[in-house]
Amino acid sequence: MFGIQHPIVAAPMGPFYTTKLTVAVSEAGGLGVLSHTNLFGKSSLQEMKANMEYVIEHTDKPFGFNIRTSRLQIDAATLCRAIPKFISKNPKLRDQCIYAVTSAGTPKMFQSNSLRRLREAGSQMKHFHVAPALWLSDKCVSAGVDGIVVTGWEGGGHQSYEKISTLVLLQQIKQRHPDIPLVACGGFSSGQGLASALALGADGIAMGSRFIASKESEFHEKYKNVIPPAKASDTIYVTGVLGPIRLWKNQYSLHHGVVSSKEEKLEEETKLTPEKALEDQKHYEMTYDGNIEDGAVLLGQSIGAIDSIESCKDIIDNIVKDAEKHLTDSYSYIQ
Numbered sequence: 608m609f610g611i612q613h614p615i616v617a618a619p620m621g622p623f624y625t626t627k628l629t630v631a632v633s634e635a636g637g638l639g640v641l642s643h644t645n646l647f648g649k650s651s652l653q654e655m656k657a658n659m660e661y662v663i664e665h666t667d668k669p670f671g672f673n674i675r676t677s678r679l680q681i682d683a684a685t686l687c688r689a690i691p692k693f694i695s696k697n698p699k700l701r702d703q704c705i706y707a708v709t710s711a712g713t714p715k716m717f718q719s720n721s722l723r724r725l726r727e728a729g730s731q732m733k734h735f736h737v738a739p740a741l742w743l744s745d746k747c748v749s750a751g752v753d754g755i756v757v758t759g760w761e762g763g764g765h766q767s768y769e770k771i772s773t774l775v776l777l778q779q780i781k782q783r784h785p786d787i788p789l790v791a792c793g794g795f796s797s798g799q800g801l802a803s804a805l806a807l808g809a810d811g812i813a814m815g816s817r818f819i820a821s822k823e824s825e826f827h828e829k830y831k832n833v834i835p836p837a838k839a840s841d842t843i844y845v846t847g848v849l850g851p852i853r854l855w856k857n858q859y860s861l862h863h864g865v866v867s868s869k870e871e872k873l874e875e876e877t878k879l880t881p882e883k884a885l886e887d888q889k890h891y892e893m894t895y896d897g898n899i900e901d902g903a904v905l906l907g908q909s910i911g912a913i914d915s916i917e918s919c920k921d922i923i924d925n926i927v928k929d930a931e932k933h934l935t936d937s938y939s940y941i942q
């Protein structure tokens with residue numbers, strides 16, 4: 608579907624930058640993905656355009672991008688219209704940028720006229736949406752997406768209210784929608800993980816935390832250094848502005864609070880002021896600048912299985928080599 612060497616995708620990690628990471632993952636044979644970045648009041652549209660230009664200057668390989676289509680994400684509708692238009696004007700970008708992953712809202716927002724026109728202009732753009740729950744996978748399919756990113760609650764960052772593990776959710780969605788391409792996401796960091804996802808019927812995996820702990824990622828050194836010594840139990844599930852999120856335990860997350868249902872969250876949103884949203888955003892900016900005690904440090908339970916900071920090439924090569932071994936070994940048990 609994407610013309611990549613290995614079935615490994617970089618998970619989007621907005622509002623942080625993943626531009627150099629995108630180049631490194633794509634160059635290593637995976638699929639790099641640009642994040643929806645809107646730090647320090649900058650225009651996400653201008654940032655996304657600049658990031659795309661950077662990527663095509665530094666690699667000839669395919670890559671993708673994320674737009675969070677939450678109803679609280681005020682720039683989402685503009686990005687959904689403007690980004691396909693921007694891509695269609697640049698032939699190199701049109702050839703290379705072939706994966707759009709939307710999340711945290713409706714997949715329909717991206718199914719616009721600009722996407723149709725981009726495809727008519729010859730783009731091979733595929734649209735996937737993140738489904739952290741079974742009911743959302745039904746919405747994805749009826750919206751006409753090309754594939755689903757199945758994200759379980761062990762993952763870092765954005766989460767569902769249902770709290771279903773990747774293991775169960777993947778089986779549920781595969782049974783319900785056997786023919787749609789699936790990217791398994793949340794909790795993956797190793798060859799065992801890739802082998803298990805493929806055995807469960809996924810077509811590939813996406814990883815966030817594993818790629819933060821890479822030499823090339825733009826995350827602050829202090830953020831990266833949290834990961835190798837961390838335990839799987841060092842993260843906590845709280846409620847962010849866009850919904851539930853998984854964070855590393857620190858001063859910020861331990862005092863953040865959590866809602867128990869979507870209804871409770873909607874009720875909270877009626878009280879959300881621009882000042883409160885801005886205050887929340889500041890915690891991401893602190894993290895970006897290296898204040899990992901007071902900032903929002905998004906990480907998944909997979910940090911318990913990561914013990915090194917490596918190049919993206921080494922990460923991907925080792926995962927693929929190990930997955931091959933695990934798949935071969937385990938096949939013998941059912942023969």
Ligand SMILES: Cc1cc2nc3c(=O)[nH]c(=O)nc-3n(C[C@H](O)[C@H](O)[C@H](O)COP(=O)(O)O)c2cc1C
Pocket residue numbers: 618619620621622623642643673675709710711737758761762763764765792793794795813814815816817904905906907908909910
């Ligand atoms: C730092 C960070 C930021 C994230 N931001 C986004 C985002 O902007 N959009 C999104 O769809 N998912 C976001 N996520 C979720 C990831 O795309 C992915 O689901 C998660 O990292 C998977 O779990 P893992 O970290 O164990 O690999 C974020 C995750 C992290 C760790």
